[in-house]
Amino acid sequence: MDATPPPSPHRRRVAVVLLNLGGPDSPAAVRPFLTNLFRDPAILRVPGLVRPWLGWLIAALRTKAATANYAILGGKSPLLELTQGQAEALEAALQPDLDARCFIAMRYWHPFAEETLREVMAWAPEEVLLLPLYPQFSTTTTGSSADDWTTACAKAGFSIPTTTLCCWHSDPGYAQATARLVTDSYAAARAALPPETPLRVLFSAHGLPESIVEAGDPYQWQIERTVAQVVSNLHIEGLDHLVCYQSRATPQKWITPSTEAEIERAGHEGVALLVCPIAFVSEHSETLVELDVEYREVAEKHGVPGYFRVPAQNSDPAFIAALAGLARRALEGGRSLCSFAGGRQCPKVHADCPHGRIAANAPARAAA
Numbered sequence: 005m006d007a008t009p010p011p012s013p014h015r016r017r018v019a020v021v022l023l024n025l026g027g028p029d030s031p032a033a034v035r036p037f038l039t040n041l042f043r044d045p046a047i048l049r050v051p052g053l054v055r056p057w058l059g060w061l062i063a064a065l066r067t068k069a070a071t072a073n074y075a076i077l078g079g080k081s082p083l084l085e086l087t088q089g090q091a092e093a094l095e096a097a098l099q100p101d102l103d104a105r106c107f108i109a110m111r112y113w114h115p116f117a118e119e120t121l122r123e124v125m126a127w128a129p130e131e132v133l134l135l136p137l138y139p140q141f142s143t144t145t146t147g148s149s150a151d152d153w154t155t156a157c158a159k160a161g162f163s164i165p166t167t168t169l170c171c172w173h174s175d176p177g178y179a180q181a182t183a184r185l186v187t188d189s190y191a192a193a194r195a196a197l198p199p200e201t202p203l204r205v206l207f208s209a210h211g212l213p214e215s216i217v218e219a220g221d222p223y224q225w226q227i228e229r230t231v232a233q234v235v236s237n238l239h240i241e242g243l244d245h246l247v248c249y250q251s252r253a254t255p256q257k258w259i260t261p262s263t264e265a266e267i268e269r270a271g272h273e274g275v276a277l278l279v280c281p282i283a284f285v286s287e288h289s290e291t292l293v294e295l296d297v298e299y300r301e302v303a304e305k306h307g308v309p310g311y312f313r314v315p316a317q318n319s320d321p322a323f324i325a326a327l328a329g330l331a332r333r334a335l336e337g338g339r340s341l342c343s344f345a346g347g348r349q350c351p352k353v354h355a356d357c358p359h360g361r362i363a364a365n366a367p368a369r370a371a372a
């Protein structure tokens with residue numbers, strides 16, 4: 005009889021590259037971080053000759069206020085540490101069936117794509133999965149980070165089968181994990197308020213200049229899909245809720261309503277607020293300072309009868325399980341895909357959004 009054991013199933017050696025924005029790691033890093041951000045053509049859409057100067061100027065003008073914000077957080081952004089926590093938890097969740105290692109590539113501060121790429125190359129994976137930590141696709145975030153990664157690969161002459169998960173705004177696991185966090189905070193807020201005080205949930209997303217949405221960015225549409233999916237998982241009858249946008253950073257017209265205007269309105273109406281950050285999956289300056297400090301002050305000033313906040317997902321186990329499911333399905337699909345409705349392509353026509361472009365840029369998967 006042949007005593008040879010059956011060959012063990014091959015565990016794919018996958019480098020999962022988590023894409024995120026990054027944040028300054030010291031007070032001295034605030035200005036160069038902002039300069040990198042405002043010099044990104046995806047963010048500052050002005051002619052190439054003007055951009056370096058204008059980007060430098062906007063960053064210089066913003067440095068003082070931004071440094072004061074990061075000072076509240078101990079002089080730095082917590083984003084890298086929190087993303088490292090997510091990377092460790094996701095790596096553990098993927099281990100049983102994949103030889104996966106999670107890497108982090110930040111767009112505007114260390115570790116930059118080219119630094120991460122060196123680590124990825126040294127680990128010698130069979131394939132790469134680009135997993136943005138932005139549930140909704142925007143050319144300013146996922147698009148910019150994916151382009152940055154592609155450029156770093158081209159510069160290094162690194163070509164490997166690569167899967168890009170472009171967006172996961174309606175992923176059921178993500179919606180359920182988020183709804184759980186909202187449910188807990190809603191119950192705590194309700195318990196803290198007199199029974200007659202009405203409570204409204206503000207789903208607060210990072211804003212965008214209106215011109216970027218008009219140019220075809222699917223971000224706002226996807227934010228609305230996410231909120232609909234989360235709300236349907238809450239099972240709170242007659243829930244008073246709406247979507248609003250925070251963090252306006254340029255003088256252009258940004259999408260509305262603004263979170264600040266909605267807080268003011270709630271004050272006039274005598275409605276308490278539970279604010280849920282909806283475009284971020286970890287805490288950072290715009291949740292810990294803008295929502296928790298600045299907007300709380302706005303709420304107090306306008307007499308909002310109660311102001312509460314839903315925590316970001318960070319390494320919440322249900323959220324990490326959702327990310328692991330997304331990663332597995334993306335790898336099974338074997339090419340760029342949207343998570344909408346379980347892997348079908350985003351119903352937003354691809355002529356209107358750049359997902360097709362990312363798919364075209366991704367190196368072809370080697371034949372199995």
Ligand SMILES: C=CC1=C(C)c2cc3[nH]c(cc4nc(cc5[nH]c(cc1n2)c(C)c5CCC(=O)O)C(CCC(=O)O)=C4C)c(C)c3C=C
Nearest residue numbers: 025026027047070081083142144210253254283288289290
């Ligand atoms: C034109 C400016 C900006 C656009 C467009 C923009 C889009 C955008 N950003 C996020 C998520 C994050 N933004 C963060 C910081 C940040 N963003 C901008 C400007 C634009 N963002 C600035 C100037 C800054 C720096 C902070 C400040 O000066 O206010 C961060 C990280 C912050 C940290 O603490 O680490 C995140 C995350 C999304 C989702 C988005 C568009 C969809």
Ligand SMILES: [Fe+2]
Nearest residue numbers: 025210251253
């Ligand atoms: Fe931003």
Ligand SMILES: [Fe+2]
Nearest residue numbers: 170171342350
């Ligand atoms: Fe998509």
